[in-house]
Amino acid sequence: xxxxxxxxxxxxxxxxxxxxxxxxxxxxxxxxxxxxxxxxxxxxxxxxxxxxxxxxxxxxxxxxxxxxxxxxxxxxxxxxxxxxxxxxxxxxxxxxxxxxxxxxxxxxxxxxxxxxxxxxxxxxxxxxxxxxxxxxxxxxxxxxxxxxxxxxxxxxxxxxxxxxxxxxxxxxxx
Amino acid sequence: xxxxxxxxxxxxxxxxxxxxxxxxxxxxxxxxxxxxxxxxxxxxxxxxxxxxxxxxxxxxxxxxxxxxxxxxxxxxxxxxxxxxxxxxxxxxxxxxxxxxxxxxxxxxxxxxxxxxxxxxxxxxxxxxxxxxxxxxxxxxxxxxxxxxxxxxxxxxxxxxxxxxxxxxxxxxxxxxxxxxxxxxxxxxxxxxxxxxxxxxxxxxxxxxxxxxxxxxxxxxxxxxxxxxxxxxxxxxxxxxxxxxxxxxxxxxxxxxxxxxxxxxxxxxxxxxxxxxxxxxxxxxxxxxxxxxxxxxxxxxxxxxxxxxxxxxxxxxxxxxxxxxxxxxxxxxxxxxxxxxxxxxxxxxxxxxxxxxxxxxxxxxxxxxxxxxxxxxxxxxxxxxxxxxxxxxxxxxxxxxxxxxxxxxxxxxxxxxxxxxxxxxxxxxxxxxxxxxxxxxxxxxxxxxxxxxxxxxxxxxxxxxxxxxxxxxxxxxxxxxxxxxxxxxxxxxxxxxxxxxxxxxxxxxxxxxxxxxxxxxxxxxxxxxxxxxxxxxxxxxxxxxxxxxxxxxxxxxx
Numbered sequence: 001x002x003x004x005x006x007x008x009x010x011x012x013x014x015x016x017x018x019x020x021x022x023x024x025x026x027x028x029x030x031x032x033x034x035x036x037x038x039x040x041x042x043x044x045x046x047x048x049x050x051x052x053x054x055x056x057x058x059x060x061x062x063x064x065x066x067x068x069x070x071x072x073x074x075x076x077x078x079x080x081x082x083x084x085x086x087x088x089x090x091x092x093x094x095x096x097x098x099x100x101x102x103x104x105x106x107x108x109x110x111x112x113x114x115x116x117x118x119x120x121x122x123x124x125x126x127x128x129x130x131x132x133x134x135x136x137x138x139x140x141x142x143x144x145x146x147x148x149x150x151x152x153x154x155x156x157x158x159x160x161x162x163x164x165x166x167x168x169x170x171x172x173x174x
Numbered sequence: 175x176x177x178x179x180x181x182x183x184x185x186x187x188x189x190x191x192x193x194x195x196x197x198x199x200x201x202x203x204x205x206x207x208x209x210x211x212x213x214x215x216x217x218x219x220x221x222x223x224x225x226x227x228x229x230x231x232x233x234x235x236x237x238x239x240x241x242x243x244x245x246x247x248x249x250x251x252x253x254x255x256x257x258x259x260x261x262x263x264x265x266x267x268x269x270x271x272x273x274x275x276x277x278x279x280x281x282x283x284x285x286x287x288x289x290x291x292x293x294x295x296x297x298x299x300x301x302x303x304x305x306x307x308x309x310x311x312x313x314x315x316x317x318x319x320x321x322x323x324x325x326x327x328x329x330x331x332x333x334x335x336x337x338x339x340x341x342x343x344x345x346x347x348x349x350x351x352x353x354x355x356x357x358x359x360x361x362x363x364x365x366x367x368x369x370x371x372x373x374x375x376x377x378x379x380x381x382x383x384x385x386x387x388x389x390x391x392x393x394x395x396x397x398x399x400x401x402x403x404x405x406x407x408x409x410x411x412x413x414x415x416x417x418x419x420x421x422x423x424x425x426x427x428x429x430x431x432x433x434x435x436x437x438x439x440x441x442x443x444x445x446x447x448x449x450x451x452x453x454x455x456x457x458x459x460x461x462x463x464x465x466x467x468x469x470x471x472x473x474x475x476x477x478x479x480x481x482x483x484x485x486x487x488x489x490x491x492x493x494x495x496x497x498x499x500x501x502x503x504x505x506x507x508x509x510x511x512x513x514x515x516x517x518x519x520x521x522x523x524x525x526x527x528x529x530x531x532x533x534x535x536x537x538x539x540x541x542x543x544x545x546x547x548x549x550x551x552x553x554x555x556x557x558x559x560x561x562x563x564x565x566x567x568x569x570x571x572x573x574x575x576x577x578x579x580x581x582x583x584x585x586x587x588x589x590x591x592x593x594x595x596x597x598x599x600x601x602x603x604x605x606x607x608x609x610x611x612x613x614x615x616x617x618x619x620x621x622x623x624x625x626x627x628x629x630x631x632x633x634x635x636x637x638x639x640x641x642x643x644x645x646x647x648x649x650x651x652x653x654x655x656x657x658x659x660x661x662x663x664x665x666x667x668x669x670x671x672x673x674x675x676x677x678x679x680x681x682x683x684x685x686x687x688x689x690x691x692x693x694x695x696x697x698x699x700x701x702x703x704x705x706x707x708x709x710x711x712x713x714x715x716x717x718x719x720x721x722x723x724x725x726x727x728x729x730x731x
Contacts (some may be wrong), residue, residue: 027723070337071360072357072358076347076357079349
C-alpha cells in the first residue's frame with residue numbers, strides 16, 4: 001500500500017506563512033501558464049495544501065499577497081471549493097463515495113461500518129487524528145464500485161473485510 | 175445619440191447608456207437590485223428583464239446598452255412581468271418577511287418592488303422552511319455595520335463597493351450556492367473608512383448602519399440637502415431629521431465630488447449636530463452670568479463695538495461664505511477691525527468621485543477655501559496665537575471650534591484681558607471667558623454656502639427652526655429655497671445663525687448696506703461684487719436644482 005499520510009502543519013505554524021525558495025520556484029513555474037495572476041489562485045492554493053496539509057488564514061494571506069489579490073477574495077475562493085481543507089486534516093482522509101452506483105454495490109454498508117468502527121460521522125476526525133470521514137459524490141469509478149479515496153489513492157471493489165484490512169494496516173503504521 | 179422607445183415613450187440618450195437609465199429618462203421605472211449607477215454591472219439579480227422587439231429572449235436592462243430604434247417593453251410586456259414575478263418568487267423564497275422589525279423598511283428596494291407589483295399575486299412553490307444562517311442574524315461585522323445574513327439577496331453590491339470604490343476589498347462571498355454568505359477575511363473587523371456606504375448600497379436590510387439602527391423609521395425622516403462639514407472636500411449630503419433632531423447624514427449624489435458616497439468620519443458627525451449647550455444670550459458682569467434677551471445682547475455688543483479702541487475678530491473656516499463676507503464687511507471695512515481665520519491641521523481624508531478619481535484633503539474645515547477667496551487673513555495656530563497676543567480692547571470669537579488653540583489656557587488668559595464676545599453652540603472653555611455669549615445653531619439650523627477645496631461653491635439648506643424647511647417630496651423636487659426670516663428679533667431661548675446676528679448688529683450700528691434679510695441676499699451682493707463668486711446664482715448652487723438625488727431615484731415607485 002502506497003498511501004502516504006498527510007502531514008498537516010499546526011495552526012500555530014501557519015499563522016504567518018512565508019514561502020521558501022522551493023515554493024517560490026514552483027509558484028514561478030506555475031504563473032506563466034495562466035493569463036492572469038488571479039487565474040493562478042487555484043493551483044497555488046493546491047501547492048500550499050500539498051506543502052502544509054491544509055489552507056489556514058495565514059496561508060490565504062500569503063497567497064493573496066503573492067498574487068496581488070485581497071485576502072478576503074482568496075478566502076472566498078477557498079470556501080467555494082470543497083477540496084481545500086480549511087482545518088488541519090487527519091493523517092488519512094477517507095472520502096467515501098455516496099452516489100448511486102457505489103450505494104447499490106455496498107457503499108451504504110461501508111459507510112455504516114466506517115461510522116461504527118471509527119465512532120465518527122461524516123466531517124469528523126477520530127480522536128487520535130488518524131482517520132477523517134468525508135462523504136463525497138461520485139468519484140468517477142462506478143465500474144469498480146464501491147470506492148473509497150484515501151488521501152490521493154483509490155481503493156476499489158471494496159467490501160467490509162477488505163476495508164477493515166486496509167484500515168488495520170493504516171492504523172498500524174501510525 | 176440612440177433614440178429608442180420604452181413602453182411607448184420615445185427617448186434619446188447618450189451612447190452607452192443602459193436600458194435602466196434610458197427608461198429612467200423616459201419616466202419608466204425598470205426595477206433593479208444589483209445594479210448601481212457607480213458600480214460595475216454584473217446582472218446577478220435578474221429582476222430588470224425587459225422585452226425588446228425582435229429579440230426572442232428577454233434582455234437585462236442593466237447590461238443592455240440602448241440602441242437606435244430599439245423598442246423596449248417593460249410594464250407593457252406580459253413575458254417580462256412573468257419573469258419579474260418568477261425572480262421575486264425566487265428572491266422571496268428565502269427572504270425573511272420581517273419588514274415590520276427590519277430597519278431597512280421604507281428604503282428597501284425589495285420591499286418597494288413587492289409593493290409596486292403587489293396587484294399581481296405573488297405565489298410560492300416552496301414547501302421547505304426558509305434557509306437561515308444561525309449566528310449571522312445580527313452580527314457586528316465592523317465598527318459601524320451590522321449584518322443580518324438571512325435577509326441578503328446576494329446582489330454583491332457591498333462586495334463591489336469595497337473592491338471598486340473604497341478599495342479595501344474587505345468583503346467577499348464565502349461558501350457557495352444556497353449557503354453563500356457575506357464575510358470579511360478570517361472574520362476580521364470590517365474596518366473600512368467608508369464602511370457605512372456598504373450598508374447604504376445594500377438594497378435590503380442585510381447590512382445596516384449600527385448608529386442609526388432602530389432610532390427612527392426611515393419614512394418619518396425629512397431629508398434636507400446640505401454639505402458635509404467634516405473636511406474641505408465638501409461631500410454633498412442629506413441631513414435626515416425629524417422634529418428638530420438630526421438622525422443621520424446620507425450621501426447626496428454629486429458625480430464631481432462624492433458620487434453617492436460618504437466617509438464614516440463625515441457621516442457620523444451627524445449626532446454632534448444635536449448638541450446645543452447654549453440656548454440664550456448671556457452677559458457676564460462683575461463675576462456674574464446673566465441671561466439676557468437678544469435685543470439687549472445685540473444693543474450691548476453694538477455699544478461695545480462703537481466704544482472699542484481696537485477690534486480683533488477670530489472668524490472660522492467653519493463659517494459660511496455669507497457669514498465670512500458679513501464679518502469682513504462689518505468688522506473689517508466698517509469698524510476697521512482686524513480679522514483672522516485660523517485653520518487647524520487635520521487628518522488626511524479622501525473621497526472617490528463619480529469618475530473614480532480620489533479627492534484628498536487634510537484640511538478639517540469645510541470652508542477654508544471660501545475664507546481665502548474672500549481675502550480674509552488665514553492663519554495657522556502660531557499665527558492665531560500672535561493675533562491674540564496683539565492685544566485688543568474687544569475680541570470677537572465667531573466660532574470657538576475654529577482652532578484647538580482657542581481652548582488652551584494660554585488663549586483663555588488672553589481672552590480674559592479685554593472684553594470678549596463669543597458665538598458658540600457646543601460646550602467650550604472660551605465661552606466661560608466671554609463677556610457676551612451668543613448661541614448659534616448647528617449646520618442644520620443655518621443656511622449658506624461653503625467653498626470646497628476644489629473651488630465648488632455649494633449651498634447647504636436650513637433643516638429646521640425657521641419656517642420653510644426644504645424637504646424631499648415624492649417627486650424629488652425641492653420646495654422653495656430660501657425662507658425669509660421676517661424679524662431678527664425672534665423669540666427668546668433660541669439660537670440664532672451667525673449671519674442673522676451680524677445683520678442685526680449692522681442694523682444696530684446703522685450700516686443699512688449690510689442689513690440683509692437672508693443669506694440669499696448676502697450672496698447676491700457677493701456675486702455682484704466679489705470676483706470669487708461672480709456669475710453664481712443662489713438658486714442653482716451645489717446641484718440643488720439639477721437632479722433628483724440617487725437616493726430619491728432609488729425610490730422610484
